[in-house]
Amino acid sequence: MFHPGESHFTTRKARDFSGIDTWVFDLDNTLYPSDARVWPQVDERITLYVMQLYGLDGISARALQKYFYHRYGTTLKALMVEDRVDPHDFLDFAHDIDHSTIKLDEALGAAIERLPGRKLILTNGSRRHAERVADKLGILDHFEDVFDIAAADFVPKPERVTYERFLDRHGVDPQRSALFEDISRNLVVPHDLGMATVLVVPPIPDPFRERFEQEAVQEPHIDHITSDLAGFLQTCVLADAATKTG
Structure with a gap:
């Protein structure tokens, strides 16, 4: 069980990260912390x-x-x-917002850079918003592309067709990919399609978001939970990958 104060949790039947060659990240409230005030x-x-x-x-x-x-x-x-x-x-x-509150995240950038394979952003927001935020975080150059709401024909996650369009557009094999998301319901379809799933939750409740959007729910469609994305990538994902390849 994921307890307050813990950083990471892996379910007993979770998929590991061996064989993963495509890493997919949601943007908002996933790639940046709540104190970025985006x-x-x-x-x-x-x-x-x-x-x-x-x-x-x-x-x-x-x-x-x-x-x-x-x-x-x-x-x-x-x-x-x-x-x-x-x-x-x-x-x-x-998306006409002040980006000065977003800080460079060197630890996250280093971890994403080391991930073996392709990296993509899948967002319900716009490409311009994703690129501006990722650039401020210092991670934009590590991503191959952004699949935004326009690319999804304005059909948002968690609709199944959105994930199918994303996989088809970028030639992604869901069995060899992992998705990092901040909202549990957005991981149901990806898990069903065969993706490894990681729920990213805030270390402390964010008063600007609804409770259901940030709960560390433990459901069959969630393989891993973390409140420290950079740390999870370093200590769990990369360590796991090194063990499987070494």
Whole structure:
């Protein structure tokens, strides 16, 4: 069982990382820590967009935004369905944030660089947002490409078709790949497709996110849990890979 204060947990039936040659990472709340304050800014911008679109006060817009999120999976999908909002306009607005709070993460960069094989980002956000954040973290050059929400034809995770499009677009064999994600439900389909799954949770609860989004749930579709991504890559993934190849 994953206990508070622990950094890593591996289930008894977890897939190990032998044979993995493609490493796939979600972006938001996975590749950066909560103190980077990236997501709270994006979340606030989404609320502001809803306020302006519907002429609502902040509290009402926030409530509508969360209703959309729970019903459709993302606010963007809801706005496209309900009001035919231009997704590019929405994404440009939502991701117009201050990036100065993001710190260079040398440990994470070193760990990702050492991973054997390909590295890709799979995000419900935009390519521009992913590239700007990854660049500030100092890890952008380690990734081959970004598969964003536009590449997914604006169908967000956890929809199965999104993962299938990603795998097809990049020629990824799910049996030889691992996915790192911060939301448990986004790992159900990848696990079903054969990917090794890693749930990344914050070391302490993030008040800007909903509880279900950051719970260290132990379900059959989750192989590993970590609250320290760089440390997990160094001590678990790379050590495991070295053992299997050495």
